[in-house]
Amino acid sequence: xxxxxxxxxxxxxxALSVGTTSAQDPVSLxxxxxxxxxxxxxxxxxxDPYMAENPHVTIINDDGSxxxxxGLRAQSQAGNVTWDLVDxxxxxxxxxxxxxxxxxxxxxxxxxxxxxxxxxxEDFLPGSLGECFIPQIVYSTVxxxxxxxxxxxxxxxxxxxxxDVENFPGRRALQDRPGTNLEWALYxxxxxxxxxxxxxxxxxxVDRAFAKLDTIKEHIVFWTEGAQxxxxxxxxxxxxxxxxxxxxFDAIEVEGMDADIIWDGQVVEWDGWVxxxxxxxxxxxxxxxxxxxxxxxxxxxAKYISYGPARASSxxxxxxxxxxxIDMNQHMPTNPDNYFSPIILDNDFWTDYGDELRERFANWMxx
Amino acid sequence: xxxxxxxxxANGAEPAPTDRAGRLQTADGVPLKTALRRAERRRKIAAFxxxxxxxxxxxxxxxxxxxxxxxxxxDNPQVVxxxxxxxxALQDWDGSDVPGEPVFxxxxxxxxADLERPRVAQAIGPLGIRLNYELSAARSAISRTAxxxxxxxAPYRDAFMDSHRLWGDPAxxxxxxxxxxxxxxxxxxxxxxxEFDDQGNIVRRDENRRIYVQLFIRTILMSVAITxxxxxxxFPISYYxxxxxxxxxxxxxxxxxxxxxxxxxxxxxxxxxxLQQQGVINTMLVQIGLISDDGRLSMIYNxxxxxxxxxxxxxxxxxxxxxxxxxxxxxxxxxxxxxxxATPWTAFRRIYFPQTLPGIGAGGVLVFxxxxxxxxxxxxxxxxxxxxxxNEIARHMQxxxxxxxAAALGTMLLIGVLVLYWVxxxxxGADSLKLG
Numbered sequence: 153x154x155x156x157x158x159x160x161x162x163x164x165x166x167a168l169s170v171g172t173t174s175a176q177d178p179v180s181l182x183x184x185x186x187x188x189x190x191x192x193x194x195x196x197x198x199x200d201p202y203m204a205e206n207p208h209v210t211i212i213n214d215d216g217s218x219x220x221x222x223g224l225r226a227q228s229q230a231g232n233v234t235w236d237l238v239d240x241x242x243x244x245x246x247x248x249x250x251x252x253x254x255x256x257x258x259x260x261x262x263x264x265x266x267x268x269x270x271x272x273x274e275d276f277l278p279g280s281l282g283e284c285f286i287p288q289i290v291y292s293t294v295x296x297x298x299x300x301x302x303x304x305x306x307x308x309x310x311x312x313x314x315x316d317v318e319n320f321p322g323r324r325a326l327q328d329r330p331g332t333n334l335e336w337a338l339y340x341x342x343x344x345x346x347x348x349x350x351x352x353x354x355x356x357x358v359d360r361a362f363a364k365l366d367t368i369k370e371h372i373v374f375w376t377e378g379a380q381x382x383x384x385x386x387x388x389x390x391x392x393x394x395x396x397x398x399x400x401f402d403a404i405e406v407e408g409m410d411a412d413i414i415w416d417g418q419v420v421e422w423d424g425w426v427x428x429x430x431x432x433x434x435x436x437x438x439x440x441x442x443x444x445x446x447x448x449x450x451x452x453x454a455k456y457i458s459y460g461p462a463r464a465s466s467x468x469x470x471x472x473x474x475x476x477x478i479d480m481n482q483h484m485p486t487n488p489d490n491y492f493s494p495i496i497l498d499n500d501f502w503t504d505y506g507d508e509l510r511e512r513f514a515n516w517m518x519x
Numbered sequence: 520x521x522x523x524x525x526x527x528x529a530n531g532a533e534p535a536p537t538d539r540a541g542r543l544q545t546a547d548g549v550p551l552k553t554a555l556r557r558a559e560r561r562r563k564i565a566a567f568x569x570x571x572x573x574x575x576x577x578x579x580x581x582x583x584x585x586x587x588x589x590x591x592x593x594d595n596p597q598v599v600x601x602x603x604x605x606x607x608a609l610q611d612w613d614g615s616d617v618p619g620e621p622v623f624x625x626x627x628x629x630x631x632a633d634l635e636r637p638r639v640a641q642a643i644g645p646l647g648i649r650l651n652y653e654l655s656a657a658r659s660a661i662s663r664t665a666x667x668x669x670x671x672x673a674p675y676r677d678a679f680m681d682s683h684r685l686w687g688d689p690a691x692x693x694x695x696x697x698x699x700x701x702x703x704x705x706x707x708x709x710x711x712x713x714e715f716d717d718q719g720n721i722v723r724r725d726e727n728r729r730i731y732v733q734l735f736i737r738t739i740l741m742s743v744a745i746t747x748x749x750x751x752x753x754f755p756i757s758y759y760x761x762x763x764x765x766x767x768x769x770x771x772x773x774x775x776x777x778x779x780x781x782x783x784x785x786x787x788x789x790x791x792x793x794l795q796q797q798g799v800i801n802t803m804l805v806q807i808g809l810i811s812d813d814g815r816l817s818m819i820y821n822x823x824x825x826x827x828x829x830x831x832x833x834x835x836x837x838x839x840x841x842x843x844x845x846x847x848x849x850x851x852x853x854x855x856x857x858x859x860x861a862t863p864w865t866a867f868r869r870i871y872f873p874q875t876l877p878g879i880g881a882g883g884v885l886v887f888x889x890x891x892x893x894x895x896x897x898x899x900x901x902x903x904x905x906x907x908x909x910n911e912i913a914r915h916m917q918x919x920x921x922x923x924x925a926a927a928l929g930t931m932l933l934i935g936v937l938v939l940y941w942v943x944x945x946x947x948g949a950d951s952l953k954l955g
Contacts, residue, residue: 250644517903
């Protein structure tokens with residue numbers, strides 16, 4: 153990945169030195185993302201084609217998204233902003249936006265309209281746009297299990313089964329943060345997906361969620377990094393694991409892991425771009441963004457990873473996986489067959505109550 | 520020059536020149552005292568210039584960042600910057616009920632003034648983030664209201680209270696007043712699992728929100744355990760290395776150092792492969808029938824895993840100082856003790872062991888101080904019970920972006936280590952440390 157980036161950079165630089173007659177000055181953009189299969193999907197869907205069309209642009213990949221907030225603040229305070237475009241989660245984007253670390257976005261002004269003329273702010277899925285945030289994909293956190301760990305006539309099928317250690321014995325891998333886990337605890341306890349955050353903003357609701365988590369506490373293995381969840385499943389350490397649907401897709405379809413995804417109660421969230429304030433290539437970044445977030449490009453990314461495009465107009469264009477040739481539609485979190493009981497992650501709730509609930513969760517883990 | 524004169528003086532080759540007052544002089548008529556002082560000064564400047572690059576390096580990349588980090592743990596500019604008029608209006612508020620209209624008018628004026636500023640210089644965003652550390656949902660109270668403020672009309676009190684319930688909560692106002700100072704103790708209060716109550720007294724937090732004190736204690740206990748284990752494992756091997764002929768000792772030393780040269784992540788992952796429930800060790804134990812298939816041991820993703828992996832990683836830091844000290848203990852002492860009638864155990868206990876203490880001290884201090892701030896291994900194999908305080912510091916640095924709290928925790932850790940070192944120095948004496 154890194155080597156490829158360097159090689160591409162070198163190739164780009166050579167192309168530049170040859171084509172000096174080009175009217176545009178060479179520009180190099182540092183684009184920060186999550187690394188791994190996700191960055192690869194962006195390189196193949198966005199970066200490579202864009203650089204082919206615009207030989208004066210070189211794109212450098214930086215796998216810093218996991219710590220993007222700290223990086224943005226440090227660069228801003230040092231007065232030396234070296235990142236041009238950053239891929240991050242909307243809750244982090246809101247925090248960075250409040251601090252003035254990233255630029256405000258006028259979506260209709262800066263982004264392409266859909267092919268049928270629908271404006272960008274209408275075309276992007278409802279609720280996905282943020283003051284400073286341009287959504288790219290819809291991903292979800294799902295429960296995945298090993299069919300071999302259970303008898304054929306009693307396979308788990310819902311979030312309630314995650315909390316049912318009697319009928320589905322074995323260890324479960326959960327992420328070591330309150331987000332998703334508390335939502336699922338309430339959902340399994342019978343709360344309607346639409347009411348979860350209302351319940352969770354009361355002290356009684358929080359107690360109820362932790363009480364539900366208590367019932368499986370001794371069966372939990374916690375994971376921190378996204379790659380750990382499929383690994384724990386593949387190693388046979390756990391019988392079920394929560395994880396990002398794209399990683400699980402990769403492990404199941406590409407690596408051949410024997411596991412199935414349960415779409416019930418999938419926790420849906422966006423992921424997308426933000427533009428750091430104070431960067432030196434704002435104009436070039438905006439040109440790239442206009443192109444890389446149009447209808448066709450967002451649909452293209454779904455050829456490489458099973459995350460859904462954030463534009464309504466991209467959905468019909470989603471086709472087959474570029475290497476495997478399988479139909480990607482059935483693996484999209486937004487496919488109606490999978491989207492029957494989604495929980496939409498409420499970022500406003502988590503920016504407000506996150507600190508308090510993380511403390512409570514850390515305390516709960518310590519006990 | 521002055522040195523040559525001094526030497527000539529000492530040799531008594533010729534009578535030394537003096538001035539009228541009888542003070543010694545150099546050949547060119549400068550009083551000897553001055554000349555010596557000048558030479559001394561020149562020597563000092565030369566010495567300083569030699570160490571200046573290192574000193575500069577340490578100041579810039581070590582002392583300055585640490586000082587800056589410590590500063591962050593008390594720095595509190597957000598409220599003062601965002602709400603100067605409100606704070607002024609709050610001065611004679613008694614803190615019992617929601618403040619009156621003048622305070623809300625000042626708040627309105629502050630927010631309007633802030634909206635005039637360019638986006639990157641606005642103070643309202645950071646204010647919301649800062650207040651949310653103290654009171655959940657304060658961020659959305661601030662940011663949601665800030666969006667509506669241009670449409671507000673007097674009387675402002677009702678307009679604000681309609682826009683978000685928290686404006687009608689005296690708790691929010693008490694926090695604004697309390698944190699309306701350029702310095703704060705709030706991060707340290709939070710780092711000690713305490714909070715301010717309604718009267719402004721510091722009280723312990725709800726039981727289910729206490730984490731840091733417990734984590735500090737656990738971090739120290741785990742570090743002590745790791746230090747003790749590295750000592751138990753490192754002492755015999757160091758002793759064996761020290762009595763081997765040099766060429767074999769060097770060969771074995773490479774085996775001790777080999778893990779040192781392997782990537783930390785590779786070593787940690789290797790432990791995962793070995794220790795997990797479906798891992799090498801458990802499978803072997805099941806196969807030889809020591810444990811049943813259902814009774815596989817949990818040796819990783821808990822405290823045991825962290826202690827095993829960290830003991831392995833830190834072992835060289837114990838072996839190296841021990842080995843270098845033991846190498847220099849003359850074997851004749853123990854032989855002399857034995858010839859005087861000491862049993863092997865007594866000879867070891869009374870003669871050999873005390874001589875290794877400087878090495879044990881050095882190794883122990885090294886291992887303890889490194890493990891107390893260890894971060895990556897606990898994060899990977901610690902699960903829920905094997906986490907350390909450094910994992911919380913890293914989370915606040917990178918994810919929650921609460922650098923003030925991270926700085927307070929880091930400063931407390933730093934002070935804790937310094938105190939422990941001071942105790943060590945009082946008990947054993949730092950000058951007895953021998954690193955090689």
